[in-house]
Amino acid sequence: MPTRIEKEARPETMLLNMGPSHPAMHGTIRIMLELDGERVLNSEVEVGYLHRGFEKTCENRTYFNLLIYTDRLNYVSPLINNLGYAMAIEKMLGVEVPERAQYIRVIMSELSRISDHLTCLAAMAMESGAFTVFLYKMKAREFLWDVIEQTTGARMTTSYIRVGGVRADLHPEFETALKKAVVETRKVLKDVHGLLDKNKIFINRTRDIAVMSPEDAVAFGWTGPCLRSTGVYYDVRKAHPYLTYNSLDFEVPLGERGDNFDRYMVRMKEMEQSLRIVEQGAGRIRRTPAGVLAQAVDPATAIRTSRRQKIKGGVKLSPTLEGAEKDKYKDILSADKGYVVPPKDDVYTTMEGLINHFKFFMKGVGIRPPKGEVYFSVEGGNGELGYYIVSDGTDRPYRLHLRAPCFHIVAALEQLIKGRYVADVIPTFGSMNMIGGELDR
Amino acid sequence: MEETKILDLLKEKFPGEVKEVLTSLGDEVVIIDKKALLSLVTYLKNKPCEYTMLLDLSCVDYLGENPRFEMVYHLFSLPRNRRLRIKARLGEDDLRISSLTGLWKNANWLEREVFDMFGVHFEGHPDLRRIFMYDCFEGYPLRKDYPLRKRQPCIKFRE
Numbered sequence: 001m002p003t004r005i006e007k008e009a010r011p012e013t014m015l016l017n018m019g020p021s022h023p024a025m026h027g028t029i030r031i032m033l034e035l036d037g038e039r040v041l042n043s044e045v046e047v048g049y050l051h052r053g054f055e056k057t058c059e060n061r062t063y064f065n066l067l068i069y070t071d072r073l074n075y076v077s078p079l080i081n082n083l084g085y086a087m088a089i090e091k092m093l094g095v096e097v098p099e100r101a102q103y104i105r106v107i108m109s110e111l112s113r114i115s116d117h118l119t120c121l122a123a124m125a126m127e128s129g130a131f132t133v134f135l136y137k138m139k140a141r142e143f144l145w146d147v148i149e150q151t152t153g154a155r156m157t158t159s160y161i162r163v164g165g166v167r168a169d170l171h172p173e174f175e176t177a178l179k180k181a182v183v184e185t186r187k188v189l190k191d192v193h194g195l196l197d198k199n200k201i202f203i204n205r206t207r208d209i210a211v212m213s214p215e216d217a218v219a220f221g222w223t224g225p226c227l228r229s230t231g232v233y234y235d236v237r238k239a240h241p242y243l244t245y246n247s248l249d250f251e252v253p254l255g256e257r258g259d260n261f262d263r264y265m266v267r268m269k270e271m272e273q274s275l276r277i278v279e280q281g282a283g284r285i286r287r288t289p290a291g292v293l294a295q296a297v298d299p300a301t302a303i304r305t306s307r308r309q310k311i312k313g314g315v316k317l318s319p320t321l322e323g324a325e326k327d328k329y330k331d332i333l334s335a336d337k338g339y340v341v342p343p344k345d346d347v348y349t350t351m352e353g354l355i356n357h358f359k360f361f362m363k364g365v366g367i368r369p370p371k372g373e374v375y376f377s378v379e380g381g382n383g384e385l386g387y388y389i390v391s392d393g394t395d396r397p398y399r400l401h402l403r404a405p406c407f408h409i410v411a412a413l414e415q416l417i418k419g420r421y422v423a424d425v426i427p428t429f430g431s432m433n434m435i436g437g438e439l440d441r
Numbered sequence: 442m443e444e445t446k447i448l449d450l451l452k453e454k455f456p457g458e459v460k461e462v463l464t465s466l467g468d469e470v471v472i473i474d475k476k477a478l479l480s481l482v483t484y485l486k487n488k489p490c491e492y493t494m495l496l497d498l499s500c501v502d503y504l505g506e507n508p509r510f511e512m513v514y515h516l517f518s519l520p521r522n523r524r525l526r527i528k529a530r531l532g533e534d535d536l537r538i539s540s541l542t543g544l545w546k547n548a549n550w551l552e553r554e555v556f557d558m559f560g561v562h563f564e565g566h567p568d569l570r571r572i573f574m575y576d577c578f579e580g581y582p583l584r585k586d587y588p589l590r591k592r593q594p595c596i597k598f599r600e
Contacts, residue, residue: 004568047573048572048573051573053582056582056587060589216546218493218519219546219547220547221496221545221547232519239522372466373465374465375468375497388499390501399502407550407551408547411546415546440573441573
């Protein structure tokens with residue numbers, strides 16, 4: 001079937017396919033360009049190459065099980081996706097989250113935001129020829145991911161932020177790692193500012209190219225750094241404060257012209273603000289006590305002993321459960337039973353613990369929000385990441401819809417590249433931070 | 442302007458079309474007749490309500506109920522920092538609703554997505570085609586009666 005542009009194209013022009021297998025299209029998008037020489041007369045953006053039926057899958061999974069699918073939406077900042085989902089369910093259930101868990105969530109989502117912006121700008125810089133910047137930013141991202149990996153156990157598919165709190169407490173070495181990551185990221189940001197801010201090649205390719213007016217940005221439903229680059233002040237963290245963002249001190253950087261360079265600059269400045277938030281958050285939570293309990297017994301002994309008498313002291317958990325010991329639960333997870341995974345120490349040694357465990361994971365029981373619907377959004381790496389969930393009272397959502405920020409942003413690509421050169425398509429596309437998993441769902 | 446006033450205003454302005462006004466979990470919801478969508482949303486977009494942004498647009502399939510489908514619109518007002526949810530029911534026999542592409546540019550792709558997933562027709566949409574699925578795809582995958590594991594390969598599997 002001929003596409004729209006094939007039908008509309010004039011006979012004397014050339015049609016060129018960019019993507020889906022083009023290094024600058026990140027593998028998941030296709031832009032058909034109608035060219036007159038090097039000018040883009042018209043274009044058509046085709047998405048859907050990474051469509052995995054996220055929403056359909058979620059309708060057939062329990063509320064607890066579908067958390068892992070949210071990791072795979074914006075795979076550069078999975079923690080924010082987890083957060084948005086968990087908070088939407090918490091809004092439905094009315095769950096209170098302990099303060100420490102809230103700060104951990106703030107720190108984790110800001111770390112993800114930095115890594116998201118780093119990845120976006122790294123790719124954008126590399127595609128416009130600045131390979132050094134790419135390597136520097138990837139280096140900084142490694143440090144951030146080390147921090148994330150240390151606590152969550154995974155670099156990308158974290159599933160760390162859960163309904164009611166977080167999966168485990170911070171790693172005992174967290175503060176040292178974080179300090180190092182913050183210092184290294186600052187260094188990289190300074191280097192990148194030095195490399196790109198007054199770089200003639202970079203400025204020529206980004207300044208005043210693909211200019212978005214604030215009116216159009218609003219009409220396209222842009223949010224996040226892309227909207228703010230046009231000078232519109234809207235940040236979900238400020239407009240509808242969630243977690244402890246109200247008590248934290250940070251600014252929302254704005255751009256002036258809404259061109260590629262502004263989108264780059266706003267992201268750079270936002271990373272500095274995020275580092276500020278991370279530092280404040282880390283200063284406010286108390287230090288984590290050293291992990292394993294001194295008198296903990298190993299699980300086999302605990303199970304054997306628990307047949308005769310109640311276990312005193314803790315049970316040594318497997319290293320994968322580090323930070324999720326029972327005595328840490330009051331700090332990291334909500335006290336409401338039935339919404340959080342019962343502590344493994346209890347599950348192994350007591351009857352009630354085992355029953356709670358089964359009741360949590362059994363089909364048709366588990367987390368069951370009351371009938372109704374909810375919309376909750378957080379500030380993701382790309383903008384407002386909203387979950388619209390309809391519950392029919394069972395253990396799986398009747399309908400789950402994701403408001404993906406980059407869906408709205410990429411929708412404007414056709415307008416932005418119209419009348420520009422082919423070479424302008426690449427930095428424009430790079431500055432949008434298209435993430436296939438989130439765009440195509 | 443206070444939110445309650447806006448909701449009251451809507452009731453006054455569109456007495457027959459606004460079916461219900463309620464607050465659910467802190468979100469303001471207006472349930473309307475689908476015929477009134479375009480006029481009501483145009484009114485909301487301009488002063489005094491100033492819902493300048495179309496945040497989201499989706500559909501829910503209530504299989505077994507009549508009317509079966511429900512369109513859900515989320516509007517956001519930048520100057521007043523308020524969200525509003527608008528819901529309108531669509532019957533299976535008449536799956537049509539007016540398109541919002543004239544008011545918001547992102548409605549173009551959002552409506553294509555709903556068309557792709559649910560088969561809702563948007564009247565006045567300039568380019569209503571599938572967006573995620575391929576052209577030869579049959580059926581509407583997010584409908585409740587579409588089987589979860591059904592496969593429709595474009596090219597036949599090798600034996």
